[in-house]
Amino acid sequence: MEATELDREKTAPKRLGVVDCDIHPAFENPQELGKYLPQRWRDHIRDYALRTPNPFLGAMTYPRMTPGNGMRRDSWPPSGKPPASDLGFLCEQLLEQCNIEHGILQPLAAGAVTNNQDLGAALCVGINDWQIDKFAGPEPRLRASICVAQEDATEAVAEIDRRAHDRRFVQVSIPPRTIEPIGRRRYWPIFEAAEHYGLPIGLHTGAFGQRPNTPSGWSSFYLEEHYAASNSLQTVIVSMIMEGVFERFPKLKIVVVEGGFSWVPSLAWRMDREWKRMGGEVPQVKRKPSEYLRDHFWFTTQPIEEPEENRHLADLVRWIGADRLMFSTDYPHWDFDDPRFAFRTPLDPDDRAKIFRENAMALFRLDHR
Amino acid sequence: MSDTLDRPRAMITAGAIDTDVHPPLPRQADLLPYLDPYWAETFQSRDVDVLELMSFPERTKPYRRADWQGEGDALVAMQKDLLDPLQLGQAILNVVSGAHALFDPYLQLAVCRATNDWLADQWLSRDDRLRASILVPFSNVAGAVQEIERLAGDKRFVQILTLAAGELPLGRQSYWPIFEAAEKHGLPIGIHAGSMLRHAPSHSGYHSFLIEDHIAMTHGFATQIASLIAEGVFAKYPALKVVAIESGVSWVPPLMWRMSKDWRGTRVEVPWVKDSPAALIRKHVRLTSQPFDAPEDPSEVETMLSHLLSDDMLLFSSDYPHCHYEGLDVLPRGVPEAMLQKAMRANALATYPRLGG
Numbered sequence: 001m002e003a004t005e006l007d008r009e010k011t012a013p014k015r016l017g018v019v020d021c022d023i024h025p026a027f028e029n030p031q032e033l034g035k036y037l038p039q040r041w042r043d044h045i046r047d048y049a050l051r052t053p054n055p056f057l058g059a060m061t062y063p064r065m066t067p068g069n070g071m072r073r074d075s076w077p078p079s080g081k082p083p084a085s086d087l088g089f090l091c092e093q094l095l096e097q098c099n100i101e102h103g104i105l106q107p108l109a110a111g112a113v114t115n116n117q118d119l120g121a122a123l124c125v126g127i128n129d130w131q132i133d134k135f136a137g138p139e140p141r142l143r144a145s146i147c148v149a150q151e152d153a154t155e156a157v158a159e160i161d162r163r164a165h166d167r168r169f170v171q172v173s174i175p176p177r178t179i180e181p182i183g184r185r186r187y188w189p190i191f192e193a194a195e196h197y198g199l200p201i202g203l204h205t206g207a208f209g210q211r212p213n214t215p216s217g218w219s220s221f222y223l224e225e226h227y228a229a230s231n232s233l234q235t236v237i238v239s240m241i242m243e244g245v246f247e248r249f250p251k252l253k254i255v256v257v258e259g260g261f262s263w264v265p266s267l268a269w270r271m272d273r274e275w276k277r278m279g280g281e282v283p284q285v286k287r288k289p290s291e292y293l294r295d296h297f298w299f300t301t302q303p304i305e306e307p308e309e310n311r312h313l314a315d316l317v318r319w320i321g322a323d324r325l326m327f328s329t330d331y332p333h334w335d336f337d338d339p340r341f342a343f344r345t346p347l348d349p350d351d352r353a354k355i356f357r358e359n360a361m362a363l364f365r366l367d368h369r
Numbered sequence: 370m371s372d373t374l375d376r377p378r379a380m381i382t383a384g385a386i387d388t389d390v391h392p393p394l395p396r397q398a399d400l401l402p403y404l405d406p407y408w409a410e411t412f413q414s415r416d417v418d419v420l421e422l423m424s425f426p427e428r429t430k431p432y433r434r435a436d437w438q439g440e441g442d443a444l445v446a447m448q449k450d451l452l453d454p455l456q457l458g459q460a461i462l463n464v465v466s467g468a469h470a471l472f473d474p475y476l477q478l479a480v481c482r483a484t485n486d487w488l489a490d491q492w493l494s495r496d497d498r499l500r501a502s503i504l505v506p507f508s509n510v511a512g513a514v515q516e517i518e519r520l521a522g523d524k525r526f527v528q529i530l531t532l533a534a535g536e537l538p539l540g541r542q543s544y545w546p547i548f549e550a551a552e553k554h555g556l557p558i559g560i561h562a563g564s565m566l567r568h569a570p571s572h573s574g575y576h577s578f579l580i581e582d583h584i585a586m587t588h589g590f591a592t593q594i595a596s597l598i599a600e601g602v603f604a605k606y607p608a609l610k611v612v613a614i615e616s617g618v619s620w621v622p623p624l625m626w627r628m629s630k631d632w633r634g635t636r637v638e639v640p641w642v643k644d645s646p647a648a649l650i651r652k653h654v655r656l657t658s659q660p661f662d663a664p665e666d667p668s669e670v671e672t673m674l675s676h677l678l679s680d681d682m683l684l685f686s687s688d689y690p691h692c693h694y695e696g697l698d699v700l701p702r703g704v705p706e707a708m709l710q711k712a713m714r715a716n717a718l719a720t721y722p723r724l725g726g
Contacts, residue, residue: 065634065635065637065638176572176573177572177573178573179573179574180573180574181571181573181574181575181576181577181581182573183577184577209572209573210574211568211569211571211572211573211574212568212569213572213592214534214538214568214588214589214592214593214595214596215533215534215564215568215569215570215571215585215588215589215592216534216535216536216537216538216539216567216568216589216592216593216596217535217536217537217538217567217568218538219538219592219595219596219599220538220540220541220596220599220600221599221600221635221638221639222635222638223595223599223628223631223632223635223638223639224538224592224595224596224599226631226635227591227592227595227624227627227628227631228588228592228595229572230627231571231572231585231588231591231592232571232572232573234584234585234587234588235571235572235573235585236573238576238581238584238585239571239573239576239577239581242576242577242578242580242581243577260623260627262622262623262626262627263620263623265619265664265673266587266617266619266620266623266662267584267620269619269662269663269664269665270584270587270617270619270620270662271584272665273617273660273661273662273693274431274580274583274584275580277431277692277693278430278431278579278580278583279580280430281578281579281580282578282580303627303630303631305623305626305627305630306626306629306630307622307626307676308625308626308629308647308678309678312622312675312676315672315673315676319664319669334634335631335634
């Protein structure tokens, strides 16, 4: 009986026009980013390589399950270029087929997690130029993220200052696996700049970081790694709330990208319970932690958790709030969520519209150019 | 469905099995009678005394209820505060010892052995309602197996204790001899809140505040269970049970959903995992009831618990003497009557075969 209801709802997003909050543009070839870098850094990478905390150069510590480091098998364009590097094919396979009205680019290139911080800052500048040049410039449905290397807050703020006037950029992007908990004051200049320009900060789940992916060290399998990465987003939320970030920056908005969301209610209950018994440790937290969570955080939906009983997903939407979830596909990755089939739970049409479109339209001010 | 708040508490807890009760950490003087001369000399010369975990600091306010700070005999206090008024049938003692975090594998074994003997002598022998978890050195697997075998004949020891965050993910093959001995003797593995801090508690290093360590402890539980599943521990030891102690409960359905979905896409990586992680968690993992991370509205608690799709998983616990509730208001609000009834006793008996006799 539930199945018939679901089938009927599959057609709904088509008419609405979907906003996809997580699209990963790719370089045509390993040399492409170099064109957007000063000669000094091109030579540096050639001579000394691009060093990150990853134990390998150019290989994954947890090999992905599909070719191209975890791409959809059907996402290679006819041109033979890598998935999501060919704008024409990206428009056809994603924007047209899935009725995406706006898509937010989330570059995953190694700017912010580069060990050499000056190189990281230069990479971010290059990545930001490239997003406009290759994607958001020629294709008005696509919007870009201001990538910054967050460990050097001064440089990060300078880059935000350079880009904020360009409305094709709709958020600041930093990885959640910061070297210190992200609520620490060393990162506050970035929050100040983002709040000043009214730009949300998007924190996209990251495979690489300087710390083990579990508090018991490194897991053995990709199955575990893929789960454990979502915990880094919980750390972001807890750290920002407990350090008092939102008391200082009351208009700051945070988007948790590709962390899933099923854990959000449990985290809210847990934070409130612990705050009730030991709030005295954190006098900068003036309100219940769940209130900051409710006011300041948005969540993209992919990889959407799939309860064994679909209706349980509706409980999560009720607990989190339909106004805080934003649909995303994660194109062109293997665990892509298709807006025509994802979110297998009966949803109120208004809530559906919010999740698939309206929340992101409002948060990113996508009606403005 | 109504909960049981308006019923006399004693009617519900009478005869119940409390799966998480804490004696105070033993001091050097407590352990000396159970050490051989070499270790007794070592403890005294090298000042091996109370081993209190930074991640589970029993001296701090959240761990000490003002009205449960009686002077004198801690067992008498426990009887007066908890066992007698709730008319408990049995209670399992968990010593959350820093022994786990010692680097010297032989010292680790010495502290575990002495603590186990102290428990048997000073606690179990003085109140026949009490049972205990065995401390074993996970950094010294041969020693751990030896210690399990040494105590296996004493049915008052009902579980093997470890921490939510250790040296290596818990499912690693190097630990399997411990699981083999545990399964053989009907001893569940109790994963208790706490970290050895061998690694940072978060992907972004060390937190500023204790409250953050507490909140993040679910990452430890979840990744330990993910490791046990992914490494194939439950395929190899199908009778093994794991109890997440002081874990908060509601983090479990999200782990089930995400890991089951990921497993569908990655099972070629772990071909020994034949059942979905959600099914494995329901079969092998049990959860103590305090603390309890739940919606404020008790009517939503039943919904939250229904996401487990199981009424076998919840085990009653008081977490005595930590601060979670007022007075003896030990039962989480909103737990449906039938689930609560099973949690009080039947689920524990099914989890801990040695409790039955």
